[in-house]
Amino acid sequence: EDQVTQSPEALRLQEGESSSLNCSYTVSGLRGLFWYRQDPGKGPEFLFTLYSAGEEKEKERLKATLTKKESFLHITAPKPEDSATYLCALNNAGNMLTFGGGTRLMVKP
Amino acid sequence: EAGVTQSPTHLIKTRGQQATLRCSPISGHTSVYWYQQALGLGLQFLLWYDEGEERNRGNFPPRFSGRQFPNYSSELNVNALELEDSALYLCASMRQLNTEAFFGQGTRLTVV
Numbered sequence: 001e002d003q004v005t006q007s008p009e010a011l012r013l014q015e016g017e018s019s020s021l022n023c024s025y026t027v028s029g030l031r032g033l034f035w036y037r038q039d040p041g042k043g044p045e046f047l048f049t050l051y052s053a054g055e056e057k058e059k060e061r062l063k064a065t066l067t068k069k070e071s072f073l074h075i076t077a078p079k080p081e082d083s084a085t086y087l088c089a090l091n092n093a094g095n096m097l098t099f100g101g102g103t104r105l106m107v108k109p
Numbered sequence: 110e111a112g113v114t115q116s117p118t119h120l121i122k123t124r125g126q127q128a129t130l131r132c133s134p135i136s137g138h139t140s141v142y143w144y145q146q147a148l149g150l151g152l153q154f155l156l157w158y159d160e161g162e163e164r165n166r167g168n169f170p171p172r173f174s175g176r177q178f179p180n181y182s183s184e185l186n187v188n189a190l191e192l193e194d195s196a197l198y199l200c201a202s203m204r205q206l207n208t209e210a211f212f213g214q215g216t217r218l219t220v221v
Contacts, residue, residue: 031207043113043199043212044152087152095206096165097142099152 002027002092004100012106016077021086021103024070029093033071035064036087038102044087047073078107111135113202113213121219122190130185130216134202141183142203142210143175147196155198158183159206190220 007022025033032051036044048057050066057064061082063074073086088100114133122128134141143155154167158177166173172188181202187194197217201210 032209034209036212041197041215041217043201043214046209046211049209089210091207094165095140095157095159096154097157097201097203097210098154099144101151 002098006100010104015109018076021073023088027092032091034089038085080107080109083107115213119217128187132183132200138202138204140203142201143185144199145196195220
C-alpha cells in the first residue's frame with residue numbers, strides 16, 4: 001500500500017529563518033509527486049510537480065527536490081504570508097492520488 | 110481560464126437527510142477526484158471518475174456515491190447523513206493521467 005509521511009507536523013519559524021519540510025514515501029510505481037499549499041478552510045493550491053529523482057523546481061522562496069525515497073520543500077527567508085499547511089501527494093501507476101498529513105507552517109514577524 | 114468550481118459553498122443538513130454536492134472541472138479536464146477533509150485532518154480519498162466512469166473509490170461506506178456527466182462535471186451524493194460526515198468536501202480535476210490536479214474551494218457540509 002502506498003504511504004506518504006510528512007514531517008514535522010508543525011513548524012514555527014521566525015521571518016527570514018530558512019528551513020525544510022520533508023515528505024517520505026513508499027509507492028508502487030511513482031508517476032508524479034506534487035506539492036500543494038492549503039490555507040484554512042480553502043482548497044489546496046498547486047505548487048510543484050516532480051517526476052524523477054534529482055529533479056528540482058523553484059518558485060519565489062520555495063524550492064522542491066526529489067530523491068527515490070523522499071521529497072523536500074525548502075523555504076528560503078520565509079515571510080508571514082508563507083504561513084499555511086503544505087501538502088505532499090503522489091500519483092501511482094493506478095493514478096491514485098494519495099496525500100500526506102501535511103506540515104502546518106507558522107512564520108512569525 | 111476558469112478554475113474548478115464547487116457548489117454550494119456551504120450546506121447544512123439534518124442527520125438522516127441526503128446531500129448533493131456538485132463540481133465543474135476545468136475545461137478540457139476529464140478526471141475528477143473527490144476528497145473528504147474533516148476539521149484539522151488530512152485529505153481522505155473518496156472517489157475518482159474519468160471519462161464518465163468510476164475508476165476507484167476509497168474506504169467509505171456505500172452511502173457515499175456519485176457520478177460524472179457527459180460534460181465531465183460531477184456530483185457527490187451522501188445518503189443517510191451522520192454527524193461525523195461534517196467536513197470540507199473537495200473536488201479536483203486533472204487534465205490527463207499522472208499530471209497535477211487542481212482543486213476547487215470546497216463545500217463545507219455541516220450535519221446537525
